[in-house]
Amino acid sequence: MIAALRKITTTAINLVFPPSCVHCGREGQLLCHICVSESTAVLQNVCRLCAEPLAKPGMCSRCVAERPWIDRLYGSFLYETLVASAIKALKFDDKRALGTILGGMFNTEVMDRSEADVIDPVPTDSSRLRSRGFNQPGLFARMLSNRMEVAFGGDVLVRVGQTIPQSKQPTAAAKHGALLGAFEVRASRVIAVVGKRILIVDDVFTTGSTVKGCAAALKAHGASWVGVAASAVQPIGSLIVMLLGIVRLDPELGNECPC
Ligand SMILES: [Zn+2]
Ligand SMILES: [Zn+2]
Incomplete structure (x- = not known):
């Protein structure tokens, strides 16, 4: 009933105020076909855990040394201004219809080969869920679940013990450490994790701290494989370029999703 009313209201508003592309206007x-066609897909030759460009597909030396908890990263687009505009509008301007557009842009061809048993979104904290009314990784995860015909887990993970928002953590190391203990498997779902191949979904992957925190909790409870699907990825190399000021992204979104 509420969804139907929302749809009618949105249709009426669109008739009076036609939507315009959040990137080019x-x-x-909300996201025109020209901007969609100009989005940069993730290259083939990248590190399979962080999307850093390589001479051939494999793992970069940083991921070999770090051995992150995740087993595979599937990024669909590079986190450039165009995709950033769309994700920002979805998260902060309440352009929920963009969720369907961005969700439909996930490249599921390679993900199909992951043989995932279940798809789970990165959880958001309850206060953000209340203020925003939705969880964008949840929207994406449901769409991927339908498209890939893989079970939707939904509430397997929960945020715990993170009192300082990660965007306010003083250093990258503090942020990383805070996130590793920031997630837990919900007590009622522990059995559902053992031995499972789990694909977790987020909107943006930059340092990967958030999804690594999720993966650590899932692996600790016996998950056999944890993959990550992200709408957009920002390899560390390009992040360094951005931090040096050569490329400027919106500072509100230029780093890991704070939600
Ligand atoms: Zn456009
Ligand atoms: Zn890597």
Whole structure:
């Protein structure tokens, strides 16, 4: 009933105020087909755990040394200004229809080969869920679950013990450490994790701290494999370039999702 009312209201508003592209401003769609076609897909030759460009597919030396908890990263697009505009509008401007557009842009071809048993979103904290009314990784995870015909777990993970938002942590190391203990498997779902191949979904992957925290909790409870699907990825190399000021992204979004 609420969804139907929302749809009717949105249709009426769109008739009076036609939507315009959140990136280029063209009237007609929230993300126009020209901007979609100009989005940069993730290259083939990248590190399979962090999307850093390599001479050939494999693992970069940093991931070999770090041995992160995740087993595979599937990024669909590079986190450039265009995709950043869309994700920002979805998260902060309440353009929920963008969730369907961005969710439909996930490249599921390679993910199908992951043989995942279940798909789970990165959980958001309850206060953000209340203020925003939705969890964008949850929207994406449901869409991927339908498209890939893989079970939707939904509430397997829960945020715990993170009192300082990660965006306010003083250093990258503090942020990473805070996130490793920031997630736990919900007590009622522990059995559902043992031996399972789990694909967790987030909107943006930059340092990967958030999903590594999720993966650590899942592996600690016996998950046999944890993959990550992200709408957009920002390899560390490009992040360094951005931090040096050569490329400027919106500072609100230029790092790991704070939600
Ligand atoms: Zn556009
Ligand atoms: Zn790597």
